[in-house]
Amino acid sequence: MAHLLSHHRHHDPEIAQVPVPHGPATGSEHDEYPDAGTYTAADEANIFAYLTHPDDSYTADDHTYWADLPLAARARFVHAVDAAESKKELRAVGAMARKDPLAPVGWYFRHAVLPGAGLLLEGYVLFSIGNLEPLFKLAWPECWGGQEGGVCSRNWIASVTYLEVIGIMVGQQLVGIIGDWIGRRWGLIQDASIMLLGLLMLTASWGVNLQGWVICYAWSLFVYGFGVGGEYPMTATSSMENAVGAGRLSSRDDRLHRGRKVTMAFLMQGWGQFINQVLLILMLLIFNHGQGDPPYGLAAVQWTFRLSFAFPAVGTLWLVYYRVYKMPYASRQLQLAKSKNKVTGYDRHSLRMTLHHFGGRLFASAAGWFCNDVFFYGNKLFQGQFIGVISSNPKSVMVTWLWSLCNILVSLAGYYTASFLIDNRLYGRKMMQQVGFLVCFITFVIPAFRFKYYTSPEGIHSFQAMYFLSSFFNQFGPNAVTFLVAAEIFPTPVRASAHGFSACIGKSGALLASVLYNYIDNQTKFYVVPWFGLAGMLITFIWLPDTTGLDLKEQERRWDYIRNGRAEEYHGVAVHPAHLSWWERMRGVGKQYDAKLDLKAKIEDLRRDWEDAQEARREEKRRGEEGLAYHDDEFSDEVHGYFQRTSGSPKLKAMEKNRSREEGV
Structure with missing residues (x-):
């Protein structure tokens, strides 16, 4: 645009008189500004600077993008931006706390707990299932012991895990498609409703004999797993799109804190695990008359496991209410994307284009998640071996639960560290995932080749250190990053489908581990698992883009x-x-x-957005209603004035069209 104005200014009197606005763009589209001068390239640059060169991404002097700076200059720039942002946030927190000491707590609840409530509940329940299995084995050894000739089929006992994982996989893929087809809000409501049904089934699961109860329990887990599976793509996409905001224009908050907002919701999964473990410990002590060691009374086991599912059922009922009545705009971004492209139903064209242009990204997110889930499941290998050596009573469920609680606290530290550093442009998503995979590889491969030493009393403390390191770096690494990037690196029309597919392939890694570990001994497991960490690191390096700091x-x-x-x-x-x-x-x-070519194209794209907003606004006024269109108050008064006047010139439009044809812009 600057080139066009400067080239034709002295050859066309109409263009030469295009005024520069110096005040609010009030009144009609063609208000006159008596004190206005004429547009120059510098005027245009100043008018659009806050849109085209925001100060958190571009240098102030020469408008250089932060990723184009030399390494030392880039580090100084990033540190300066982050330090200024941290000070601003600390001042905001201090101001909130001075007005109301609990205001920061309320802010955290609204921006982290509520968006991640579904993941908190599913983390609670899924972790509860793994915790209850050793309790069932001690209470009903004739059924859950896995012996040949027991009263329960070994296949059905194994199916408890298989059906849970399969239900999650089906939900992840199917609800991901539904989320892009019908909408995010519908997917969120559906997930919460199905999880509520599954919890009611788990709480009331029964049978005329133990075998019947196991079958009922397994299918209840399948139903609940379906709801949990859908929670992954729905929470990721809705958190992502809410973090970006409702407007067309980019925001500082999106560039600097998008990853943190999504991972703050995701880490609620860790809090769900923590709450579940604490409640199970308390309930077993209460119902087993203060005794944590076996034997465990059947009544105590019944009360413990049924209440462990009843409590989250109450929370899930509230979640259904919240999503029905308090989240009316969860699908806003998707509806706008569909409206813009005149699409109803599922956008199959976008899916084909995504597979063509972003096929490598889809492989990276799916394969990386697969490798991570093998590790996530494999961490339990450390726990069992470690407890078997260090504990005087390794068969006690309470001992297992207490060590598990320690591991959860380490994992939570990893979740929070990931949340704080995932938006740092000198470290970021890709590096975090590569380092996480590398550390997991090292912490598994070392004990694999000296298994007897590290599982003996002499080496058990080193084994314990590797156990906790693998937990920390799994969360501060691939577990957090895979959840984020599987939504972030794909376009809005197929974001939920791509995330659901990646999560589904990832969960097949957990299914592989759960099946494989039934047929190989412990040392062989340690031989197998490390190489998934090495593979995950290489997949991340080759196929995963780094979207840290990218709008x-x-x-x-x-x-x-x-x-x-x-x-x-x-x-x-x-x-x-x-x-x-x-x-x-x-x-x-x-x-x-090409930054220079892009600047010209970006201004024209902004012009089209502005014109679309004007048209949509007129259409809304004609209908007398508020639709999905964004209003033009996103643009500054100067940008309003610029577009109002340059768009009003037929000659200018014709010259822009000719120039676009000549230059291919």
């Missing part, structure tokens, strides 16, 4: 170009080499990055 709206802007068959015309930071995977760079995607 999600800029990714959506690139997607508009791709969807409209103009992928090569996009030159913005979404194809900056720093934000692409090694695989994408080898395919030449990053070669089209």
Whole structure:
């Protein structure tokens, strides 16, 4: 636009008189500004600077993107931005606390606990299932002991785990598609409703004999697992899109804190595990007359396990209410994307384009999640072996639960560390996942080749250290990152489907581990597991892009170009080499990055957005209702004035069209 104005200013009197606004854009679209001058390239740069070169991503002097800076300058710039942001947040927290000491707690509840409530409840329940199994084995050894000739089929006992995992996998993929087809809000309500049904079935599970109860229990887990599976893509996509905000324009909060907002919801899963473990310990002590060691009375076991499911059922009932009545705009971003592309139902065209352009990303998110789930399940190997050596009473369920509680606390530390560092542009998502996989590989491969030593009293403390390190770096690494990037690196129309597919493939890693571990001994398990960490690290390095610090709206802007068959015309930071995977760079995607060309195109894209907003606003007024359209108050008064005047010139429009044809912009 600056080139166009400067080139034609002295040759066309109409363009030469285009005024520069100096005040609010009030009144009609063609108000006059008596004191206005004429537009220059510097005027245009100043008008759009807050949109095209925000100070958290570009240097103030020469508008250089942070990823284009030399390493030392980049570190100084990132540290300066982060320090200023931290001070601003601390001042905001202090101001809240001065007005109301509990205000920061309320803020955390609204922005972390509520978005992650579904994951908190599912973390509670799924962890409860694993905790209850050793209790069942001691209470009903003739059924859960796994002996040949027992009263319960060994296949049905194994199916308790299999059906749970399969239910989760089906829910992840199916509800992911539903979330992109019908909407995020519908998916969230459906998930909570199915989880409530599953919890009621688990609480009331019964049978005329133990075998019948096991079958009822297994199918109840399948139903609950289906709801849990859908919770993954729905929570990730809704948290992601709520973090971005409702407008078309990018935001500082999105660039600097998007990852933190999503992982703050995700880490509620860890709190669910913690709450479950504490309640199980308390209930067993209460109902078993203060005794934590066996024998355990059958009545105590019945009360403990049934109440462990009844408590989250109450919380899930509230979750259904909250999602029905308090989340009316959960599908807003998806509906806007569909409206923009005139799509009803499922956007199959976007799915085809995603597979073509982002196939490597889909492989990275799915395969990385698969490798992580093998490790996540494999961490239990450490726990069992460690307790067997260090404890004087390893058969006590209470001893197992107490050590498990310690491991949960270590995991929570990993969750929070991930949340604090996942948006740091000098470390970020990709590095965090690679380091996490590497540490998990090391902590498993060392005891694999000296298994007898590390599981003996002499080496048990080193074994314990590796046990806790694997827990910490699994959360401060692939477990948090896979959940985030599986939603972040894909466009809005298929975001839930891609996340659901990645999570489904990931959960097949847990299924593989649960089946495989039934047929190999403990040392062989340690031989097998480490290589998934090495594979995960390599997959991350080759195929996963690094979206740390990248504006999600800029990714959506690139997607508009791709969807409209103009992928090569996009030159913005979404194809900056720093934000692409090694695989994408080898395919030449990053070669089209050009900051100068992108600046011109971005202003024209903003113009189209502004014109669309004006048209939508007029349509809303005509209908006398508030629709989904964004109002134009996102733009500053100066941008309003600029677009009002330059859009009002037929000659200017014709010249812009000719220039676009000549230059291919």
